[in-house]
Amino acid sequence: MDDLGDALRVNPEMIFMGGGNPARIPAMESAFDAALRATLENPQERHELFGVYQPPQGDAELLDTIASLLNKEYGWPISRANIALSNGSQSAFFVLFNLLAGEYPDGSKKRIQLPLIPEYLGYSDLGIAADFFTATPPNIELLPDGFFKYHVDFSQLKITRETGALCVSRPTNPTGNVISDDELLKLDELARRHQVPFIVDGAYGTPFPNILFTDARPQWNDNTILVLSLSKLGLPGARTGIVIAHPDMINAFAKANTILSLATGNFGPALARHLLNEGNILRLSREVVAPFYRERMEHAVATFKEYLGDLPCLIHKPEGAIFLWLWCKDLPVSSEELYQRLKARGVLVVSGHHFFPGLDQDWHHRHECIRVTYCQNPKIVAQGARMIADELRRLYQGKQGYPV
Numbered sequence: 504m505d506d507l508g509d510a511l512r513v514n515p516e517m518i519f520m521g522g523g524n525p526a527r528i529p530a531m532e533s534a535f536d537a538a539l540r541a542t543l544e545n546p547q548e549r550h551e552l553f554g555v556y557q558p559p560q561g562d563a564e565l566l567d568t569i570a571s572l573l574n575k576e577y578g579w580p581i582s583r584a585n586i587a588l589s590n591g592s593q594s595a596f597f598v599l600f601n602l603l604a605g606e607y608p609d610g611s612k613k614r615i616q617l618p619l620i621p622e623y624l625g626y627s628d629l630g631i632a633a634d635f636f637t638a639t640p641p642n643i644e645l646l647p648d649g650f651f652k653y654h655v656d657f658s659q660l661k662i663t664r665e666t667g668a669l670c671v672s673r674p675t676n677p678t679g680n681v682i683s684d685d686e687l688l689k690l691d692e693l694a695r696r697h698q699v700p701f702i703v704d705g706a707y708g709t710p711f712p713n714i715l716f717t718d719a720r721p722q723w724n725d726n727t728i729l730v731l732s733l734s735k736l737g738l739p740g741a742r743t744g745i746v747i748a749h750p751d752m753i754n755a756f757a758k759a760n761t762i763l764s765l766a767t768g769n770f771g772p773a774l775a776r777h778l779l780n781e782g783n784i785l786r787l788s789r790e791v792v793a794p795f796y797r798e799r800m801e802h803a804v805a806t807f808k809e810y811l812g813d814l815p816c817l818i819h820k821p822e823g824a825i826f827l828w829l830w831c832k833d834l835p836v837s838s839e840e841l842y843q844r845l846k847a848r849g850v851l852v853v854s855g856h857h858f859f860p861g862l863d864q865d866w867h868h869r870h871e872c873i874r875v876t877y878c879q880n881p882k883i884v885a886q887g888a889r890m891i892a893d894e895l896r897r898l899y900q901g902k903q904g905y906p907v
């Protein structure tokens with residue numbers, strides 16, 4: 504992150520295709536604006552926004568509203584006892600991971616198992632203990648038209664006495680993959696059989712913000728810990744995460760969260776109350792957020808395909824989230840070196856090698872991928888895609904045997 508910040512200071516014209524900031528969507532900004540105004544115009548809500556600590560699990564009325572939304576939408580048997588708020592989902596993962604894994608007083612150790620890597624780089628440093636993750640490299644399916652897709656390799660997935668929990672992001676950051684319904688059910692079944700919780704990171708998923716370009720059935724049961732966030736709706740500044748789990752887990756979570764933060768902030772919950780009213784958040788997610796990103800994604804794919812031409816670069820099938828994941832086969836330099844070269848030319852991406860927490864083998868694929876975000880204005884994305892393709896062409900041209 505420091506490196507990205509420095510790069511922006513040195514070159515403010517830098518094309519920023521690196522970060523995970525959501526796009527600006529005018530209709531969403533209007534909805535946030537209206538929610539904030541309604542909060543400020545109501546004396547009681549205004550007072551609660553400024554002058555009252557949230558209870559340990561979060562505002563009870565909001566928890567009830569979330570529970571009834573999930574009841575109504577999915578039939579999940581959830582009440583306020585199943586829900587807690589956090590200061591962003593990132594901090595929820597910190598608490599959950601360290602509750603479920605790490606070193607125990609009897610000297611034993613548990614780890615978080617990531618059943619499909621590449622996986623969210625923000626998990627990497629969350630463990631208080633060292634050696635915190637185990638991970639399973641995926642099966643790679645080559646698809647027509649220059650796409651590919653990762654699948655969980657169940658033949659390699661090992662759940663042992665040292666596994667503290669399974670965790671997947673769905674849709675996945677960085678790849679835009681969406682673990683299929685079958686894969687999700689199989690992981691859930693495995694987790695329950697081994698009596699380890701199954702954490703599903705829904706930062707981009709259903710019911711909100713719903714940045715999904717494929718059908719994906721959400722699922723929850725007592726063994727699932729579903730973590731949602733308001734960030735990718737367009738509210739990363741609100742720092743609001745939502746954890747949905749068994750009441751015992753919620754209890755433990757709320758206690759740890761209270762030690763860490765005393766209380767969650769009021770801004771996100773205050774807006775959420777209004778956004779959740781009459782299912783507004785669902786309507787906005789389905790009718791505004793999802794179509795917006797689908798259009799951006801389609802434009803980004805078409806643009807990259809045009810510029811990449813016959814270069815040996817494949818795109819992960821974009822099924823959700825806000826990124827394209829490029830696999831540059833037999834890349835003549837490492838993805839880190841490619842990142843540095845692109846930065847020097849004025850375009851920031853993220854080198855793929857960061858997204859393999861828990862991988863204990865040197866897998867060449869790890870150094871052949873980059874993540875680009877398409878949240879920027881399409882013209883800027885096109886400029887960035889041209890520069891990335893141009894640099895790749897230079898690199899491949901320098902390598903014997905590539906007729907490019």
Ligand SMILES: Cc1ncc(COP(=O)(O)O)c(C=O)c1O
Nearest residue numbers: 523591592593672676706732734
């Ligand atoms: C997959 C995933 N999970 C969790 C987070 C954390 O988001 P926040 O703390 O803003 O809720 C992010 C942020 O980019 C993410 O991409």
